[in-house]
Amino acid sequence: MAEIDPQAADATMASDLGRRISALRKLEGLTLVKLAALTELSQPFLSQIERGKARPSMASLHRIAQALGTSTPMLLSSASESASASAQAEIDTELVSLVRADEGSMAEQDTGQAKALVAGERAMHPMEFVTRLTDFEEYYEHPHAEFIYVISGVLEVDLADQGIHVLQASDTLYFAGGVRHRWRVRGLWPVRLLMVQAGRSHQ
Numbered sequence: 001m002a003e004i005d006p007q008a009a010d011a012t013m014a015s016d017l018g019r020r021i022s023a024l025r026k027l028e029g030l031t032l033v034k035l036a037a038l039t040e041l042s043q044p045f046l047s048q049i050e051r052g053k054a055r056p057s058m059a060s061l062h063r064i065a066q067a068l069g070t071s072t073p074m075l076l077s078s079a080s081e082s083a084s085a086s087a088q089a090e091i092d093t094e095l096v097s098l099v100r101a102d103e104g105s106m107a108e109q110d111t112g113q114a115k116a117l118v119a120g121e122r123a124m125h126p127m128e129f130v131t132r133l134t135d136f137e138e139y140y141e142h143p144h145a146e147f148i149y150v151i152s153g154v155l156e157v158d159l160a161d162q163g164i165h166v167l168q169a170s171d172t173l174y175f176a177g178g179v180r181h182r183w184r185v186r187g188l189w190p191v192r193l194l195m196v197q198a199g200r201s202h203q
Contacts, residue, residue: 104117
């Protein structure tokens with residue numbers, strides 16, 4: 001396979017994600033002003049995201065996804081539908097999605113990265129996370145069930161009313177939709193994990 005320029009791939013991802021957010025916003029009949037009010041993010045920042053000029057944090061992306069009636073994994077998976085060849089799945093049909101190791105939509109941040117492991121809107125949305133987040137952020141909540149498998153490192157998962165759980169390599173955790181959740185790293189090393197979220201097609 002041809003060598004991929006990481007900076008070019010990152011710029012393509014930002015552009016594709018921005019276009020996806022813009023398309024969903026218009027589909028929902030929302031203006032940037034209304035989306036800003038729903039997400040508590042500034043209108044100029046949202047405009048920059050839609051134009052691929054700014055990279056949202058996972059917390060900001062979660063707020064945007066909620067306001068648009070979708071989820072972060074669905075946004076990232078669907079963003080690759082219009083991506084360049086360097087970011088697309090090798091196979092992306094209604095029945096099959098094949099994503100090679102050097103393909104797929106990825107969101108890079110200071111605290112780690114998230115990579116969509118399928119392309120398009122699917123019945124499930126697996127993602128690979130590498131996180132260095134050592135402090136809890138705001139709670140995430142969505143209507144879709146979620147499953148976590150820790151590949152390496154130690155992850156502390158706060159499920160609010162369902163308790164705090166410390167996961168090590170090969171530990172798994174499932175929780176239903178509607179359960180508030182957030183995580184952070186325990187120890188000095190980043191955590192690598194597989195997260196699978198139940199999906200639905202956006203209507």
